[in-house]
Amino acid sequence: MNNLAKFISGIFITLGLAWLAFVVGARSQYGDLSPTASSLDEDGNIPVDSDLHPIALSGIAQQGAEEYAALGCVTCHTQQVRREDTGFDVERGWGNRPSVPRDYVLQKQVLLGNSRIGPDLANLGSRGHSDEWFHQHLFEPQTIVPSSLCPPSPFLYQQIENASSSDITISSEDGLDSRIIRPSIRAKRLVAYLSSLKQDYELPEVSFIEKEESDAEEEVVQTESEDMSSTTPKWLEDQISKGKEVYMKAATGGGMCFTCHQINGEGLAGQFPPLANSDWVLGDKSRLIKISMYGLMGEIEVNGVKYNNVMAPPGIPPGSLTDEQIANVLTYIRNEWGNSASAISPEEVASVRASLKGRAPMQMFTSAELSSPVQ
Amino acid sequence: MSSDSSEKIIDRSAKWVFSFFISSAGLWLLVAALFAYLAAAKLTDPFFLSSCELLTYGKIKVAQANAFVYGWGGNAIFAVSIWILARLAQAEVRGPIILVFAGVIWNLAITFGILGILDGHMSGHEMLEMPTEVWPAMLISYLLITLLTLVIHRSRIIKETIAPQWFILAALLWFPALFLIAWNGMEINPARGTLQTVLSMWYGQSLIWLWLTPVALGAAYYLIPAILGRTIDKYYLAIFGFWCIAALAPWSVVHHLEGGPVPMWIPAIGTVMSIAMVFPIAVASTNFHATAFLDIGKVWDSLPLRFVIFGTLSYTVSSYIGVVFSLPAVAKITQFTIINEFHFNQRVYGFFSMIIFGAVYFALPRITGREIPKIAKSFHFWTSTFGVLLLLMAYLIGGLTHGVLAGQPSLPWSSSVIQSVQPYFIITKFAFVILAFSQIVFVFNVWRVIFPNPLLWLLACKKEVEA
Numbered sequence: 102m103n104n105l106a107k108f109i110s111g112i113f114i115t116l117g118l119a120w121l122a123f124v125v126g127a128r129s130q131y132g133d134l135s136p137t138a139s140s141l142d143e144d145g146n147i148p149v150d151s152d153l154h155p156i157a158l159s160g161i162a163q164q165g166a167e168e169y170a171a172l173g174c175v176t177c178h179t180q181q182v183r184r185e186d187t188g189f190d191v192e193r194g195w196g197n198r199p200s201v202p203r204d205y206v207l208q209k210q211v212l213l214g215n216s217r218i219g220p221d222l223a224n225l226g227s228r229g230h231s232d233e234w235f236h237q238h239l240f241e242p243q244t245i246v247p248s249s250l251c252p253p254s255p256f257l258y259q260q261i262e263n264a265s266s267s268d269i270t271i272s273s274e275d276g277l278d279s280r281i282i283r284p285s286i287r288a289k290r291l292v293a294y295l296s297s298l299k300q301d302y303e304l305p306e307v308s309f310i311e312k313e314e315s316d317a318e319e320e321v322v323q324t325e326s327e328d329m330s331s332t333t334p335k336w337l338e339d340q341i342s343k344g345k346e347v348y349m350k351a352a353t354g355g356g357m358c359f360t361c362h363q364i365n366g367e368g369l370a371g372q373f374p375p376l377a378n379s380d381w382v383l384g385d386k387s388r389l390i391k392i393s394m395y396g397l398m399g400e401i402e403v404n405g406v407k408y409n410n411v412m413a414p415p416g417i418p419p420g421s422l423t424d425e426q427i428a429n430v431l432t433y434i435r436n437e438w439g440n441s442a443s444a445i446s447p448e449e450v451a452s453v454r455a456s457l458k459g460r461a462p463m464q465m466f467t468s469a470e471l472s473s474p475v476q
Numbered sequence: 477m478s479s480d481s482s483e484k485i486i487d488r489s490a491k492w493v494f495s496f497f498i499s500s501a502g503l504w505l506l507v508a509a510l511f512a513y514l515a516a517a518k519l520t521d522p523f524f525l526s527s528c529e530l531l532t533y534g535k536i537k538v539a540q541a542n543a544f545v546y547g548w549g550g551n552a553i554f555a556v557s558i559w560i561l562a563r564l565a566q567a568e569v570r571g572p573i574i575l576v577f578a579g580v581i582w583n584l585a586i587t588f589g590i591l592g593i594l595d596g597h598m599s600g601h602e603m604l605e606m607p608t609e610v611w612p613a614m615l616i617s618y619l620l621i622t623l624l625t626l627v628i629h630r631s632r633i634i635k636e637t638i639a640p641q642w643f644i645l646a647a648l649l650w651f652p653a654l655f656l657i658a659w660n661g662m663e664i665n666p667a668r669g670t671l672q673t674v675l676s677m678w679y680g681q682s683l684i685w686l687w688l689t690p691v692a693l694g695a696a697y698y699l700i701p702a703i704l705g706r707t708i709d710k711y712y713l714a715i716f717g718f719w720c721i722a723a724l725a726p727w728s729v730v731h732h733l734e735g736g737p738v739p740m741w742i743p744a745i746g747t748v749m750s751i752a753m754v755f756p757i758a759v760a761s762t763n764f765h766a767t768a769f770l771d772i773g774k775v776w777d778s779l780p781l782r783f784v785i786f787g788t789l790s791y792t793v794s795s796y797i798g799v800v801f802s803l804p805a806v807a808k809i810t811q812f813t814i815i816n817e818f819h820f821n822q823r824v825y826g827f828f829s830m831i832i833f834g835a836v837y838f839a840l841p842r843i844t845g846r847e848i849p850k851i852a853k854s855f856h857f858w859t860s861t862f863g864v865l866l867l868l869m870a871y872l873i874g875g876l877t878h879g880v881l882a883g884q885p886s887l888p889w890s891s892s893v894i895q896s897v898q899p900y901f902i903i904t905k906f907a908f909v910i911l912a913f914s915q916i917v918f919v920f921n922v923w924r925v926i927f928p929n930p931l932l933w934l935l936a937c938k939k940e941v942e943a
Contacts, residue, residue: 102642109649124667171598203669218894248891250898
């Protein structure tokens with residue numbers, strides 16, 4: 102202690118050990134992560150033609166990230182979904198899965214944050230908000246969330262008298278008072294950045310978490326917890342879980358069904374019909390199989406409610422689902438969200454496919470065609 | 477201990493330097509108080525000054541932390557370290573002009589840094605938010621000051637060193653090492669992905685644990701025996717406490733990353749080491765409090781010592797609370813809540829600043845030869861005590877409310893969780909007003925002693941320069 106040189110070496114050694122672990126060690130452990138596919142083949146290689154995640158920000162979104170940092174948004178907002186055993190983030194609907202280090206490797210500046218006076222933003226871009234919503238929220242958050250403590254940023258907007266097409270009108274609750282704002286380039290950058298915040302893909306090291314509890318806030322959805330383990334045979338359980346993967350997967354080889362019919366199978370009122378407790382899902386098998394191969398367009402009636410929309414042939418790319426995938430995903434939707442109907446086997450799908458031989462690919466069915474007995 | 481006359485010579489040699497650093501520290505304290513008030517006011521009313529882009533909440537909050545740690549903390553560390561080391565070395569302060577010059581550079585760098593933050597050039601790294609342009613100036617001026625402080629220590633008469641010297645020297649040397657590591661890992665040779673976050677978390681928290689904390693502990697190790705006139709009780713434990721902090725603190729600070737997108741071993745090791753921190757905490761509090769409680773009447777009578785003991789008690793309590801909050805089961809609730817504010821304010825205000833106030837009140841009369849009225853010090857003590865306790869209680873209870881409600885996913889975020897925390901923000905605003913008041917009194921006390929008559933002071937400067 103009395104020899105200055107020895108003392109200095111001592112205090113630097115203790116500091117250096119921690120530096121070795123947290124800086125050198127951590128860097129050699131995961132400093133070279135790179136984007137990858139949702140799942141790897143048996144040899145651990147990235148399958149050909151698969152989408153890689155995460156993706157880099159677009160130029161304007163990158164500029165938006167700089168605005169985000171400069172305005173100090175990170176003081177109140179985190180961008181990380183914690184693991185389930187360490188927090189409530191997934192239950193709160195802030196993400197489908199925990200964040201992992203790979204999600205951040207392409208970010209120039211990582212803004213994880215460590216304080217949440219505002220909600221987490223790791224998946225802000227996948228909550229389905231429009232650009233107008235973002236602009237209105239930035240201009241004056243209280244017009245959207247009256248109790249928000251988020252400071253308004255009027256300096257990013259120009260208030261004007263007469264609206265042109267790109268301007269945004271904000272009406273007060275009673276509708277008497279309305280303001281027209283024109284976003285500056287900085288506001289547009291910020292919105293581009295905020296709507297790019299998504300961790301809505303699976304990676305080899307992390308997959309989506311099945312949610313069991315509901316969330317009253319936002320559009321986050323709910324799946325009934327079901328006790329299947331005691332009564333369901335193993336093969337059926339397998340088929341259901343594989344079918345669920347198809348339903349949830351939004352990458353090559355997946356079905357991407359949840360984007361319209363939602364994770365809770367409730368669809369969206371007026372746009373996409375529900376699958377939960379639907380006469381179409383629980384009814385005729387071949388009708389269901391046909392839709393899963395060729396899609397559906399025009400007006401249909403589900404549980405007495407009319408919908409008029411287009412369902413492209415399911416799958417990525419469209420119409421690419423195999424017989425086995427169709428069997429699995431249909432078995433899944435027939436046995437989820439309180440539904441309970443018989444399973445569909447790949448053989449049944451194959452026979453329907455054989456009966457439709459000669460039909461042009463991608464030729465969508467209509468409700469009328471499906472209900473006509475001649476086929 | 478040396479004779480009175482040699483102490484007087486040493487004090488006189490430190491006069492310029494100490495006065496410069498402590499009066500600038502005082503100004504930064506007021507700047508930080510203003511920012512703290514503005515930030516608290518904005519949390520209670522988001523429309524308050526919202527059209528002024530320079531004063532966005534996110535910027536002000538960061539500016540406040542930087543003004544507090546580097547402005548107030550940095551200057552106070554220089555003043556107190558130089559004076560204590562000079563006294564213990566029984567050596568005069570060398571190169572006061574270079575020290576003051578380096579201090580001016582340091583203060584200018586922070587001024588530009590904070591203006592840079594307000595102007596939208598924030599770097600986004602925890603506790604290193606000031607734009608990178610000012611980093612070289614900070615580092616060079618810091619190294620100059622540290623070098624001259626080491627010169628004082630090297631010329632000590634008694635070769636044997638004691639606890640205050642270890643703590644203060646270690647803190648002075650750790651800072652540039654941390655700073656260089658952070659600079660390298662974030663700007664020169666930037667790490668990818670969340671490695672950046674691990675590093676900036678490590679730097680930001682280590683700054684509190686390895687820079688502010690040891691200086692305050694060292695000052696307490698010096699002031700308690702000096703004022704009470706008795707040796708530290710169970711002093712033989714101090715060396716164990718010192719090396720425990722040196723070995724454990726750099727590891728313990730990363731437990732805040734629990735559950736985040738980093739390898740699991742990082743927060744896990746942080747948690748284990750945080751729990752192990754009970755040893756050095758126990759050592760320091762035994763040393764301080766066993767000594768102080770032998771003569772508690774004297775502690776109460778001496779205002780400087782009252783500040784110091786408030787600080788050491790606060791250190792003990794806050795550190796134990798920190799250990800509890802690092803346990804994963806508790807962290808699950810408290811992580812990301814305003815409990816973070818509780819930790820920060822407890823450490824930099826309730827502990828560090830209170831001990832520095834005590835050190836300044838003890839040193840200034842000896843250095844300048846002018847006494848500060850007891851009533852003024854007493855007013856400062858009581859307003860500080862009340863303000864700090866109110867602030868910490870609000871953050872603690874508010875933080876627990878925040879965490880418990882956030883953990884119930886059925887409650888909507890703004891309209892329910894944050895709405896329930898908002899009353900505590902109103903209390904913190906009130907507490908910051910009290911603290912600002914108290915800090916104005918402190919700065920007034922300091923400035924009045926240093927510059928009793930500005931005109932005379934200018935003449936004295938002229939004379940000094942001529943001499």
